[in-house]
Amino acid sequence: MSDVARHAVSGQPAPPGIGERLRKDYFRSPQQALISILGLGFFAWILWTVANWAIFSAVFDGDASPEECRAASGACWTVIAQRWRIILFGLYPFEEQWRSALACVTVVAMVVLSCLPSSWTGKRLAAIWLIGTALFYVLMKGGLLGMPLIGEERWGGLALTLFIFVTTCLIGFPLSIVLALLRRSELPVISKGIGLFIDAVRSLPLLSILFAFAVVVPFMLPQWLQAGKLYRVIFGAALFFAAYQAEIIRGGMQGVATGQSEAAKSLGLGYWQRTSRILLPQAMRNALPATINQFVISFKETSLVIVVGFFEILASGNAAYGTGDWTFAYREVYAFIALIYFVFVFSLSRYGAYLERRMAVGEL
Structure with missing residues (x-):
């Protein structure tokens, strides 16, 4: 039985739908609607800029030369393909x-x-x-x-x-x-x-x-x-x-x-x-x-x-791009390191949220 049917049987009003909630939260007045549209447009512009740099205009060829990467308008992930051992293992033999x-x-x-x-x-x-x-x-x-x-x-x-x-x-x-x-x-x-x-x-x-x-x-x-x-x-x-x-x-x-x-x-x-x-x-x-x-x-x-x-x-990571050939690719190296930190930290925070939900229902 759907939520609407259950509320109809019980005599309670049905909860508002997604469209109604969006209108109430973001488009209640003309001023609020304008701010919501401008905010959504700004977010879309940031998302497209990052995606274009990281994916659509990026260089993924692991054998590309530094000169080819400099000529590209997007990210040069070649530095990660060629220097990942230094990033992950440092000075280890x-x-x-x-x-x-x-x-x-x-x-x-x-x-x-x-x-x-x-x-x-x-x-x-x-x-x-x-x-x-x-x-x-x-x-x-x-x-x-x-x-x-x-x-x-x-x-x-x-x-x-x-x-x-x-x-x-x-x-x-x-x-x-x-x-x-x-x-x-x-x-x-x-x-x-x-x-x-x-x-x-x-x-x-x-x-x-x-x-x-x-x-x-x-x-x-x-x-x-x-x-x-x-x-x-x-x-x-x-x-x-x-x-x-x-x-x-x-x-x-x-x-x-x-x-x-x-x-x-x-x-x-x-x-x-x-x-x-x-x-x-x-x-x-x-x-x-x-x-x-x-x-x-x-x-x-x-x-x-x-x-x-x-x-x-x-x-x-600093050593990975610190040579004369890859000094321009520091953004890609830091983005890769940030991704590693994000994976560990996000996983830890999600596990913490899981524990909080588990404790909230008294399962521990």
């Missing part, structure tokens, strides 16, 4: 780039497995992330199973971007839970001290933290405590992530009714049982939108490591 590609596939598979409802237990998620990260590291580093040893200074491209993002979240998320719980401590010394620490980290730009861990920390620690530059930068990024995520989780905890904790106490549940079974699950549910947003921000902020000397995907 050419003959070993299959390892970098397999490492990227490992990260994607790890994320996909984490998104499956059957994996939503603490032990399974921990196993997936620890095993996946270890496999990624072995593939990139080598030294086992006959794979040559490749130092972190030669890592680059998409694999390095994913490694920084994954390890930042792997270290930062558990640390954020600890910081959030300590800030809610009943001991004033602990709660105020942790609060001061979180506010101090949040008041600093991420760029200054990366510089501090990359350059300043080696002068403050003995040689045996100094890790590699990459790992110091990752720890600094994880600390920054944890400070922001701790406040997000604390906000989620404040949304949990205090009566639930008191009821759990009356049932004889200890602190860890109340926290792990009642407080944290509801806090994570309340904080889900902000948490997804924090993950998205952290993924995009991996591009900042370029300023401390790492060859992540943005630096690799």
